[in-house]
Structures are given as structure tokens and as C-alpha cells.
Amino acid sequence: xxxxxxxxxxGTLFTIGMLGVLxxxxxxxxxxxxxxxxxxxxxxxxxxxxxxxxxxxxxxxFFVIVVAAAEVAxxxxxxxxxxxxxVTVDTDRVDLLKQ
Amino acid sequence: xxxxxxxxxxxxxxxxxxxxxxxxxxxxxxxxxxxxxxNVAWAGVLLATLAAVFQGVRLxxxxxxxxxxxxxxxxFRGHYGLDAFAVFLKVLFGVSTLLVLSLxxxxxxxxxxxxxxxxxxTLFATLGMFFVCSVEDFAGLFVALELVTVSxxxxxxxxxxxxxxxxxxxxxxxxxxxxxxxLVLGIAFxxxxxxxxxxxxxxxxxxxxxxxxxGAPLLHFGLLLxxxxxxxxxxxxxxxxxxxxVYEGAASPVTAFLSVGSKMAGIxxxxxxxxACLGPGGDAGLAQATPWILLIxxxxxxxxxxxxxxxxxxxxxxxxxxxxxxxxxxxxxxGVFAFDQRGVAAILYYxxxxxxxxLGIFAVVVVVSRQTKSHSIADYAGLARxxxxxxxxxxxxxxxxAGVPPFGGFFGKFLVFQAVVGKGTxxxxxxxxxxxxxxxxxxxxxxxxxxxxxxxxxxxxxxxVPSRGMKAVLYTCLxxxxxxxxxxxxxxxxxxxAASALSSAS
Amino acid sequence: MRAIAAATVWADNTPGxxxxxxxxxxxxxxxxxxxxxxxxxLGKRGVPSPAKDSAYECGIEAETSAHTxxxxxxxxxAVLFILFDVExxxxxxxxxxxxxxxxxxxxxxxxxxMQFAFAEMMVFLGILFLGWYWVVKKxxxxxxxx
Numbered sequence: 001x002x003x004x005x006x007x008x009x010x011g012t013l014f015t016i017g018m019l020g021v022l023x024x025x026x027x028x029x030x031x032x033x034x035x036x037x038x039x040x041x042x043x044x045x046x047x048x049x050x051x052x053x054x055x056x057x058x059x060x061x062f063f064v065i066v067v068a069a070a071e072v073a074x075x076x077x078x079x080x081x082x083x084x085x086x087v088t089v090d091t092d093r094v095d096l097l098k099q
Numbered sequence: 100x101x102x103x104x105x106x107x108x109x110x111x112x113x114x115x116x117x118x119x120x121x122x123x124x125x126x127x128x129x130x131x132x133x134x135x136x137x138n139v140a141w142a143g144v145l146l147a148t149l150a151a152v153f154q155g156v157r158l159x160x161x162x163x164x165x166x167x168x169x170x171x172x173x174x175f176r177g178h179y180g181l182d183a184f185a186v187f188l189k190v191l192f193g194v195s196t197l198l199v200l201s202l203x204x205x206x207x208x209x210x211x212x213x214x215x216x217x218x219x220x221t222l223f224a225t226l227g228m229f230f231v232c233s234v235e236d237f238a239g240l241f242v243a244l245e246l247v248t249v250s251x252x253x254x255x256x257x258x259x260x261x262x263x264x265x266x267x268x269x270x271x272x273x274x275x276x277x278x279x280x281x282l283v284l285g286i287a288f289x290x291x292x293x294x295x296x297x298x299x300x301x302x303x304x305x306x307x308x309x310x311x312x313x314g315a316p317l318l319h320f321g322l323l324l325x326x327x328x329x330x331x332x333x334x335x336x337x338x339x340x341x342x343x344x345v346y347e348g349a350a351s352p353v354t355a356f357l358s359v360g361s362k363m364a365g366i367x368x369x370x371x372x373x374x375a376c377l378g379p380g381g382d383a384g385l386a387q388a389t390p391w392i393l394l395i396x397x398x399x400x401x402x403x404x405x406x407x408x409x410x411x412x413x414x415x416x417x418x419x420x421x422x423x424x425x426x427x428x429x430x431x432x433x434g435v436f437a438f439d440q441r442g443v444a445a446i447l448y449y450x451x452x453x454x455x456x457x458l459g460i461f462a463v464v465v466v467v468s469r470q471t472k473s474h475s476i477a478d479y480a481g482l483a484r485x486x487x488x489x490x491x492x493x494x495x496x497x498x499x500x501a502g503v504p505p506f507g508g509f510f511g512k513f514l515v516f517q518a519v520v521g522k523g524t525x526x527x528x529x530x531x532x533x534x535x536x537x538x539x540x541x542x543x544x545x546x547x548x549x550x551x552x553x554x555x556x557x558x559x560x561x562x563x564v565p566s567r568g569m570k571a572v573l574y575t576c577l578x579x580x581x582x583x584x585x586x587x588x589x590x591x592x593x594x595x596x597a598a599s600a601l602s603s604a605s
Numbered sequence: 606m607r608a609i610a611a612a613t614v615w616a617d618n619t620p621g622x623x624x625x626x627x628x629x630x631x632x633x634x635x636x637x638x639x640x641x642x643x644x645x646x647l648g649k650r651g652v653p654s655p656a657k658d659s660a661y662e663c664g665i666e667a668e669t670s671a672h673t674x675x676x677x678x679x680x681x682x683a684v685l686f687i688l689f690d691v692e693x694x695x696x697x698x699x700x701x702x703x704x705x706x707x708x709x710x711x712x713x714x715x716x717x718x719m720q721f722a723f724a725e726m727m728v729f730l731g732i733l734f735l736g737w738y739w740v741v742k743k744x745x746x747x748x749x750x751x
Contacts, residue, residue, distance in 0.1 A: 007291070014284055021277055030273055037280035041287050048291035056296045057287075060238055062694045064283055067245045069691040071279065073684045074252045075272045080680055081259045082269055094266050097344040101711075119735055126742035176711070 006047035013040035027082075027089045031075045038068040104174035107181055109154070110147040110189060111229050117143020118222035125215025133214035137207070140218045141200055144225060148193025151229075155186035159596070170600045177297075178235050185232040187447060187597035188367050191454060192228040195359045196221065198458045198572055203352040205566045206465055210258070217257060224250035224360060231364045237286045237296040240368055244282070244332065247364045248275055251357060255349040267348025274331070274341040282328025288321025298375040307378030311387035325372060326394075332365030333428045336401040343409070346421030351468060354417055355461035358424045359454050366431055366446065373438055374601055381602045386438055395436045396530050403429030403537040410544050416464055417474050419544065420457070423500060426537055427453060430515050433534055437518040437527070443598035445514035448591055452499065452507030452583045459576030460496040463489045466565045476548060481557025489563060490552045492573050497545040499580045502538050507583030512538065514591075678748060685740060692733055699726060 013036055020033025042064040049057020083089060120143070121136050128135065158170060158181070171182040200221060207214050227246030234240045252275065256268025286296070292315050293300040300306070309315035310322075331338040346354050378384040385391045406426025413419035434446035464474070466489060471478045483490035499506035502513075519531045565573060583590060703722050712718040740746060 010284075010287075014280070017280070018277075021273065027269070027273075034273070034276045034280065037277070038283060041280055041283035044284060044287035045290065048287055051291060052294035054294070056238070057290060059698055060241075060286070060290070060296065062698060063238060063242055065694055066691055067241070067249075067279070069687055070245070070249050071252070071272065071276045073688050074249060075269075075276065076680060076684055078252070078256045078265060078268045078272055080677055081256060081265045082262075084677075085260070085262050085265060094269060096263050096266050097270075097348050119732065122735055122739050126739045 003047045003051045006050075007044055010040045010044035010047065013037075013043065025091050027075075027079050027091055027094075030091065031072055031079070034075070035068055035072055038064055038071075042068075101176055102173070103176060104172070107154075107172060107174035108179060108233070110150040110193075111226060111233075113143055113147040113150060114222060114226040114229060117147070118219055118226060121215065121219045121222060125219065128215075130212065133218075136215050136218050137200065137204060140222055141197065143222065144193055144196045144200065147225075147229065148190055148197070151186055151189040151193060154181060155183065155190065158183050158186060158600075170603065173235070177299075178239055179233050180235045181233055182597075183600035184443075184597040187593060188232045188363065189229050191363060191451060192225060192232070192360060195356070195363075195454050195458065196225045196228075198454075198575065199352055199356045199360070201568055201572045202355060202458070202462055202465055204568050206350065206352050206469075209469070213257065217254070220250045220253050220257075221356070224254070224356070228360055228364045231367050234368075234371070235298055237289065237298070240372075241283060241286060244364065244368060245279065247361060248279065248332070251275075251353075251361055254353045254356070255345055257353060258350055263348040264350065267345045270341055270348075271345045278328045278331030278338065281324045281331075285321045285324025285326075285328060288317050288324065290321075292318030292321055298371065301372075301375040302377075302379055304379060304383075307376075307384035310376055310378075310384040310391075313388070313390075322372075322376065326369075329365050329369045329372070330398065333362050333369065333431070334402075334425050335398050335428050335432060336405045336425065339402070339405065339425050339428075342425055343413075343418045343421040346424070347415055347418045347474070351417065351461055351465045354420070355458055355465075358420065358457050358461075362424065362428065363450055363454075366450065369435060370443060370446065370601065373435060377438065381439070392436070392526065395432060396526050399429050399432035399436055400530055400533040401429075402426070402432060403533050407537045407540040407544075411540065413544075414476055415474050416476050416479070416548075419476065419548075420460065420464075423541065424457075426541060427500070429537065430512060430534065433519050433530060434515045436530060437515075437522050439518070440595070440598045440602045441514075441521060442518040443601055444591070444595045445511070445518045447594040447597055448514050448583075448587070449508075449511030451590060451594070452511040452580065455576045455579030455583065456496050456499040456506075456508055459492050459573060459580060460500070462565075462569060462572045462576060463493045463496070466569055467563060470561070470563045471559075476551060478557075479548065480551045480555040481560070482552040482563075484560060485557065486563040486565070488570070488573060489565065492577055493552060494549055495577060495580050497549055499584070501542045501545045503542075505581070505584040507580045507587075509584055510587045510591075511583075681745060685745060689733070689737065695729065 017033045017035075017037035017040060020036065021030050024030055024033065042061045045057040045060045045064065047057075049055065049060075079089060082094065086093070088094070117139060121139055124136050124139060125133070158172075171180050173180050200218070203217065203221070207217060210217075224247050227243050227248075227250065230239065230243035231247065234243050252268060252272045255271050256265050258264040289301070290296055292309075293306060306315070306318070309318060313319070327338060331341075334342040346358065349357065373385065374381070376385045378386075403426055406422050406424070406429055410419050410422035410426065413422060431446050431449060434442040434449065436442070437445075466486075467479065467482065468474055479493075482493065495506060499508035502509050502511075504510075516531055516534060519527050519534070521527075699722065703718070706715070707718050712721065
């Protein structure tokens with residue numbers, strides 16, 4: 001297994017996550033997909049860190065993990081607030097703001 | 100480069116201290132006694148801005164050893180850098196936060212909960228913006244930008260009982276996190292290409308050669324993703340979809356802060372990254388890579404056209420300002436396209452004028468919507484009779500946004516166009532033409548509002564009286580817009596000094 | 606982050622160094638498996654009958670689906686847990702650097718390294734605890750009222 005394999009895996013996961021964000025209607029699944037995207041980037045950092053031969057990439061992974069946690073925590077909090085108001089987690093029904 | 104020099108980050112220390120103090124006070128005070136926290140925040144931001152000004156005075160002195168040695172001081176072992184460019188933007192961020200906090204003061208009186216949280220989040224966002232000016236590597240870029248963005252997610256959905264605000268917050272979080280993941284993946288590929296996270300690694304001759312002549316595909320791909328991530332933050336087409344919705348749904352002071360602070364943070368980072376990709380001398384790398392030049396020109400032109408055309412059909416003033424803010428991102432990108440010292444100075448001047456103009460307009464929006472309970476442009480009819488001051492500020496603000504002399508916005512646009520036309524290539528002329536078309540279109544929809552407020556009869560004749568704090572904000576913004584339009588030379592000199600610091604950054 | 610050469614930090618590790626880790630792992634697997642097998646072997650199993658499948662004798666028949674919604678309280682506590690839990694990752698690079706004894710020679714001596722590391726961690730923990738204090742004071746962890 002080389003760095004290239006890991007990067008390809010990271011890219012695949014990133015794509016799956018992106019497709020999930022764009023096509024799924026359940027907000028919770030969308031948040032899961034976003035987490036997948038951020039963590040696939042973390043995987044790419046690990047791989048490139050191995051290639052570069054320093055620890056910068058691994059340190060960056062810590063930052064990515066923490067930021068992903070913060071973003072998803074806020075996402076969940078907003079979903080709960082929305083659910084209290086609208087009783088739905090379906091993105092198609094979140095459409096008050098339109099032209 | 101290897102010194103810790105911790106004291107250099109004094110403005111950031113002050114802001115972090117103020118934010119944590121606000122948190123402590125918020126935990127300890129009963130809900131009806133939150134005014135003290137706002138004072139703490141105001142004092143903290145003021146002190147941080149003054150500290151930045153003080154540092155700027157030191158950097159400005161030509162006899163100083165720092166100014167002689169390239170004008171840049173490093174701290175935290177080279178991960179934090181301070182030069183005239185960083186100081187200039189820190190002062191802009193500080194001033195805009197002070198104005199936003201003053202704007203929010205009268206608005207918060209109408210909100211029954213969360214005063215402490217609002218102030219804390221504003222302070223942490225400002226801390227992120229200050230760091231954005233000083234980052235020297237991609238790890239710092241990511242963390243500082245996320246500090247700004249995550250604070251703004253909360254601020255957008257701040258009115259959690261308002262369906263529109265929560266919906267805006269949700270859209271912002273989902274699309275913002277999408278952009279963040281593009282940014283992170285981009286950074287990963289840039290790291291794979293150069294083996295380092297430092298901006299300095301991008302600035303080497305080898306990398307500049309690769310960038311100019313299509314070598315190092317990892318690097319090109321990574322930079323493309325980074326540009327997408329930052330393009331989202333500054334609302335450039337085609338990464339703008341969140342802008343009108345979030346601007347409309349968020350509370351007006353938050354929208355004001357978003358359109359000034361968040362946008363300037365993205366632009367600052369874009370300038371820093373692009374500068375790093377121009378080789379040691381500032382004229383190699385991307386500046387010689389035709390596909391990249393075309394890409395930036397295309398994004399800029401699309402942003403100009405989309406923002407200004409989209410604004411034509413808006414009936415909601417905040418939505419209209421959202422589209423107009425997309426259009427203004429296009430003018431800033433014109434400055435990026437002309438990437439040289441003149442272009443950067445033009446962008447910095449543009450942002451200074453934009454700050455006062457937009458915050459003045461939003462101050463009017465906050466005051467008017469308080470009385471009319473509406474953001475519909477139709478409800479601005481007859482505003483001149485209800486409050487001559489508000490109408491005048493709105494008039495000056497809109498004309499400044501459109502770029503009419505003698506207002507600050509005119510000079511900003513003039514400098515940007517000058518920098519682009521100075522390039523002398525067919526692409527540059529084409530972009531300047533698109534920009535001119537944008538100005539003409541924008542003039543139309545701004546003048547429609549002006550006609551409403553001065554010529555038309557409103558449904559109500561009831562006078563609108565701004566509070567004393569609001570009047571202070573309105574007069575400050577008005578003064579800023581006029582001074583920047585009539586007496587530009589001292590500010591232009593500062594902007595040029597900041598731009599030359601960025602260009603010579605070693 | 607100036608590169609701490611990966612080799613310097615990890616060079617001294619031999620497979621033997623991981624023995625305690627494998628022992629712990631084996632113990633964990635053993636413990637879990639023992640409990641599962643023990644309950645499977647020792648537990649009484651009878652023949653199913655309608656009486657046994659019905660609701661418990663003093664209860665009532667279930668009327669709604671078992672897929673009920675969780676109270677929002679769970680989300681609040683879970684989100685806070687995740688945030689404080691994840692912050693712990695920053696201990697790891699700190700501990701590795703401290704344990705490695707500054708191979709890149711960033712500090713003049715061990716004394717300076719220890720002072721800096723201590724101050725840095727105190728600042729980090731101070732901010733973390735302030736956040737925790739704020740959460741407690743905002744009564745976000747009060748189960749009854751949330």
C-alpha cells in the first residue's frame with residue numbers, strides 16, 4: 001500500500017460525502033456526509049504527511065477533527081432549534097427564504 | 100524566525116482576554132444585568148485596535164530596525180507575522196467590530212435573551228479576524244478562518260425562535276462546512292505538493308516555476324480547492340448560493356457584521372495565499388500562468404454580473420444588499436486579478452470605504468425596521484419626511500456603493516479600475532468593461548431606492564427617531580464615507596504602504 | 606509547526622514496546638467474550654409460549670411504535686460531551702513532544718521546555734474549564750430543566 005492508494009481512498013470518501021451532501025434530504029444524513037468529507041481530508045493529510053516525512057500533516061489532523069466536531073455540534077444544535085419550530089428534518093421543506 | 104516573541108500578539112491577547120472575561124461575567128450575572136458585558140466587549144475591542152495602531156506606528160517609522168529589515172516581525176517561531184498589511188486590516192476589523200457592537204446595542208434591547216452570548220461570539224469572531232491578518236501557514240489559516248466562520252454560524256441562527264433565522268443558520272452551516280471541507284482537502288494537496296504547511300514554502304523559485312508552467316499537478320489541484328473554499332467566504336460566483344438567504348434571514352446587525360467582517364477575512368486570506376503563489380519577487384508563479392489569470396477573470400466577471408443583475412428584482416432590502424455584496428466581491432476580485440502592488444492598495448482602499456458605507460446603510464436598516472417591522476423596500480417610501488437624517492445616510496451610502504463621486508466608494512472603484520486597465524492585456528480590458536457594465540446596472544437599482552425615499556409618498560408620516568447611540572454610528576459612517584471620498588490621500592498612502600509590505604513580504 | 610523529524614520520535618520503538626498494549630487489548634477482548642459466553646451458557650432458556658411473549662403481567666399492551674423520539678435533553682448532553690471529549694486530542698501532541706524531550710532543540714534546556722509546556726497546558730485547560738463553568742452556570746447540564 002502506497003501513499004497514492006491512501007490518497008485515492010481519501011478522494012473516494014470525499015466524493016461519497018459530497019454526493020451525500022448534495023443529494024440527501026435528511027439533514028442528519030447531510031451532517032454525517034459533511035463529517036465524512038472533513039475526515040477524508042484528514043486521511044489525505046496523514047498520507048501526505050508520510051510522503052513529506054514530517055509531522056505537520058498529523059498535527060493538522062488534530063485541528064481538522066476539532067473543527068469538524070465544532071461544526072457538527074453547531075449543525076446539530078441548529079437542527080434541534082429547527083425541529084422545535086417546524087417538526088421536520090427534511091431539507092425540501094426548509095424553504096421560507098426564497099425570491 | 101525562531102523567536103517566540105509572544106508579546107507581539109498583544110491585540111489578540113487583549114481580544115481573547117475580553118472574550119473570556121465576557122464569558123465569565125455572563126456566567127455570573129443575572130439575565131437582566133448584561134449591559135456591563137457589552138461595555139467590557141467595547142473596551143476590549145477598542146484596546147485591541149489601539150494596540151494594533153500602536154504597533155503600526157512602530158512599523159511606520161522609517162528609522163526603526165524592523166521597517167529597515169523588510170517590515171515584518173515574526174512571533175511564535177515564525178507562525179505569526181506582523182507587517183503594515185496586517186496592521187492595516189486589523190484596524191479595519193477593529194473599527195467594524197466597534198461599529199457593529201454599537202449597532203447591536205440598541206438592537207439587543209429588543210431581544211429578551213442571549214445578550215452575553217452575542218457579545219462573546221462577536222469577540223471570538225473578531226479574534227479570528229485579527230489572527231487571519233497574521234497567519235503565516237495553512238494550519239493557522241484554517242483555524243483562524245474557522246474561528247470566524249463557526250462564530251458566525253451561531254450568530255446567524257441567533258434568534259432561535261425565528262424560523263427564518265434558524266433556516267438561514269442551517270443553510271450557512273451546511274454550505275459553510277462544505278466549503279471548509281474543500282478548503283481542508285485543498286490544503287492537504289498543497290501540503291502534498293510542497294511538503295510543508297508554511298506560506299514561505301510556496302514562495303520559493305521552484306514552486307513559482309511549477310505554478311507558472313503547469314508543473315506539480317498536486318499543487319495546482321490543491322490551490323484550486325483552496326480558492327473554492329475562500330471564494331465561498333467572500334461570496335464569489337459560483338459559490339455564492341448561501342448569500343441572499345443568509346443575509347435575509349439573519350438579524351440585521353449580524354448581516355452587517357457578516358457582509359463586512361466575514362467578507363474581509365476571506366479577502367485577506369485570498370490576498371495572502373495569492374501573494375505566496377507569486378514567487379519571491381511577486382511577478383512570477385500565478386502571475387505568469389495564463390489559465391489561472393483567465394480563471395480569476397472569469398470568476399470576477401461572473402460575480403459582477405450575477406450580483407448586480409440579481410439585485411435588480413429584489414423587494415427586500417437585506418436581500419438586495421446580499422446581491423449587492425456579491426457584486427462588490429466581483430470588484431475586489433478585479434483587484435486580485437491585477438495582482439500587483441497597485442491592485443492590493445486599491446482593494447484595501449475599497450474595503451475601507453465599503454466598511455463605512457455598508458455599516459451606515461445597515462444602521463439605517465436597523466432603525467427603520469424597528470419602527471416599520473419590515474425589510475420591504477416599499478416601506479422605505481417617504482423616508483425623507485419621516486427622518487431626514489436616515490434618508491440622507493441611506494442616500495450617501497447607496498451612492499457610495501454605486502461609486503458616484505464625491506463618496507468613498509467612488510475612489511475605491513476608481514483605483515480598482517485603474518489597476519486593472521494598467522495591466523494592458525485584452526483580458527484586462529474585457530474585465531474592466533464588465534465592471535463598468537456592473538456599475539451602470541447597480542446605479543439603476545440604487546437610484547430606484549433613492550427615488551422611493553425622496554419622491555414617493557409613504558403610508559405613514561410618523562417620524563422615526565434614532566437613539567443617541569445609533570446617531571453616533573450614523574454620523575461616524577457618514578463622516579467616513581465623505582472623508583474617504585473628498586480627502587483620500589492620507590488613507591491611500593496608508594493602503595499603499597500596506598500593499599508594499601504584502602508585496603515585499605519575505 | 607516546525608517539523609519534528611518523525612524518525613527521531615519513533616526510532617527507538619521495537620515490537621516489544623507494544624507488548625503492554627497487546628496484553629491490554631487481549632484482556633479487553635477476553636473480558637467481553639467471557640461475559641457474553643457466560644450469560645449464554647448459564648442463562649436459562651425456556652420454550653416460547655404466548656404467555657411469555659405477551660406484555661409483562663402487570664403492564665399494558667404497547668400502543669405505539671418502539672421507534673419513539675428521544676428527548677432533546679440527550680442531544681444537548683451528547684453535543685457537549687463530544688465537544689469536551691474531542692478537545693482532549695490536543696493533549697496527545699503535547700504529551701508526545703514533552704515525552705520526546707525536544708529532539709529538534711527548540712528550547713535551550715529541559716527547564717525551559719518544562720516551564721513552557723506547563724504554562725501552555727494551563728492556559729489551554731483554563732479556557733476549557735471556563736467553558737465548562739459557563740455550561741454549568743447556564744444550567745445546560747441540569748437534567749430536570751433542560
